[in-house]
Every structure is written in structure tokens, then in C-alpha cells.
Amino acid sequence: MSQRCPHCHYARQPDDDAPDWQCPACTKAYAKAAAVPPPDGTHNARPRHSMGHQGGVGRWLLVLLAFGAALWFGRTLFPATAAPDGPAATGQPEVRLYATAWCGYCRLTRDFFAANGIQYVEHDIEQSSEALKEHRKLGGNGVPLIVVGDDVVKGWNEAALRRLLAPWLKG
Incomplete structure (x- = not known):
């Protein structure tokens, strides 16, 4: 029997690593009236196979690129103050x-x-x-x-x- 997520309608596969109470695709907890609630602190756990899809290296490269551009273009906005002559x-x-x-x-x-x-x-x-x-x-x-x-x-x-x-x- 396969279980479907009420939020994203993902069909749970036998090889999914997420806990039984959590959707492997959207990481939301299933709403089960009779089931035991998830343990404290684990309701936002993400499955290992979806880590790369949430940012990873691409997000860091984007942040680094934005920071580099700010430094490069910002140097003309803030000229180096030379030591005063005189x-x-x-x-x-x-x-x-x-x-x-x-x-x-x-x-x-x-x-x-x-x-x-x-x-x-x-x-x-x-x-x-x-x-x-x-x-x-x-x-x-x-x-x-x-x-x-x-x-x-x-x-x-x-x-x-x-x-x-x-x-x-x-x-």
C-alpha cells in the first residue's frame, strides 16, 4: 500500500529515506488523527536525496557572485581616502x-x-x-x-x- 501526501500528492516509494510520518518530497508531516505525533525537533527534517535541490552549491555561488559584484561596483561609490596632504x-x-x-x-x-x-x-x-x-x-x-x-x-x-x-x- 503506497501512501500519498495530502499537500503535494507525492506517492511514497519503498526506498524513501524520510520517516513514516513525513512526506519525502515536500518534507511536511502527514495529518494522521490516530497516529503518534512526530518526535520533538524532527518535524522539519529533510530527506538526504532532496538536499541538493534546496540551494546547495548554486545558492552559495550566487551569494558569492553578488558579494563580488557589490565590492567591484561599490569601490567607485566609496573612493579610498588618501592621507591628507599638507x-x-x-x-x-x-x-x-x-x-x-x-x-x-x-x-x-x-x-x-x-x-x-x-x-x-x-x-x-x-x-x-x-x-x-x-x-x-x-x-x-x-x-x-x-x-x-x-x-x-x-x-x-x-x-x-x-x-x-x-x-x-x-x-
């Missing part, structure tokens, strides 16, 4: 150069900063009235006027610059 990133104090385009000593100062990897902000006192006001406030009578942190260096003075910027000099 004096704050290296611990170097702020360096400001008040200069003119024609001054030879100003050119020496620029070359010194470039050769030693010193980051600075240049203000041309002939091009900016605001820069000229700042230059005069700092007591400048000529150029270059260099401000390193809170220290002011008037004129070209390599020894003073080396002393103030020693930890940050490359050369």
Missing part, C-alpha cells in the same frame, strides 16, 4: 612666504623649500593688497619674509630656516 599630515608647522616675483632671495627661498620637501604657501605682496597688509603687520620692510609657525624670519637666512625646519628637511 603640513598637518606630516606635523610640519605652517610655512608662509611673503615674496615678489622678481626677487632673487625669494627665488632662493623657493628653491630651498623645493629641495628639502617643505610645503609652504606663497603670498605675492605686489599682487595682493591683503598679503601686503599681513606683510606689514609682521614687521616686514623687504622680501622675503618667512613665517614658520609663530616664528618670523626676515630676509634670506638659510641657517634660521634649517634650525626652525630641521625635523622636516630632506637634505
Whole structure:
């Protein structure tokens, strides 16, 4: 006598591995009024032969593919944040150069900063009235006027610059 599932109408076969109270195809318990209820914790047991049909490797590959696509396309949405450039990133104090385009000593100062990897902000006192006001406030009578942190260096003075910027000099 073969038994049919009331849910999926599967005809039970003699070689099915599911318990007698459970349908091997849909894994639902049969409704039997006179039968003993299934043991606790076993009402969702699945037969061994249907495991591959419920996901298995295919489902994991799909999840892995979706995760890989999210990483690949998400990298353009979240660009890597580079370390900030500038004096704050290296611990170097702020360096400001008040200069003119024609001054030879100003050119020496620029070359010194470039050769030693010193980051600075240049203000041309002939091009900016605001820069000229700042230059005069700092007591400048000529150029270059260099401000390193809170220290002011008037004129070209390599020894003073080396002393103030020693930890940050490359050369």
C-alpha cells in the first residue's frame, strides 16, 4: 500500500529515506488523527536525496557572485581616502612666504623649500593688497619674509630656516 501526501500528492516509494510520518518530497508531516505525533525537533527534517535541490552549491555561488559584484561596483561609490596632504599630515608647522616675483632671495627661498620637501604657501605682496597688509603687520620692510609657525624670519637666512625646519628637511 503506497501512501500519498495530502499537500503535494507525492506517492511514497519503498526506498524513501524520510520517516513514516513525513512526506519525502515536500518534507511536511502527514495529518494522521490516530497516529503518534512526530518526535520533538524532527518535524522539519529533510530527506538526504532532496538536499541538493534546496540551494546547495548554486545558492552559495550566487551569494558569492553578488558579494563580488557589490565590492567591484561599490569601490567607485566609496573612493579610498588618501592621507591628507599638507603640513598637518606630516606635523610640519605652517610655512608662509611673503615674496615678489622678481626677487632673487625669494627665488632662493623657493628653491630651498623645493629641495628639502617643505610645503609652504606663497603670498605675492605686489599682487595682493591683503598679503601686503599681513606683510606689514609682521614687521616686514623687504622680501622675503618667512613665517614658520609663530616664528618670523626676515630676509634670506638659510641657517634660521634649517634650525626652525630641521625635523622636516630632506637634505
